[in-house]
Amino acid sequence: MVRKLVFTLLAIVLSACFVYGLMVEDFWETLSNGAMICLTCIGVA
Secondary structure, three states, X not given: OHHHHHHHHXXXXXXXXXXXXXXXXXXXXXXXXXXXXXHHHOOOO
16 A cells, blocks of 8 residues: 555655656656656655
8 A cells, every 4th residue: 555655755755856857848857857856855866
């Protein structure tokens, strides 16, 4: 249950980063920054 919730939250955050990246046109930079933020939040990076 918890794992499913975490996965859903990560998917939402990544989707938001993806949309934001398309809006500002710094797509790959935004995507990599978003990924690093996500990894830092879950304690991987």
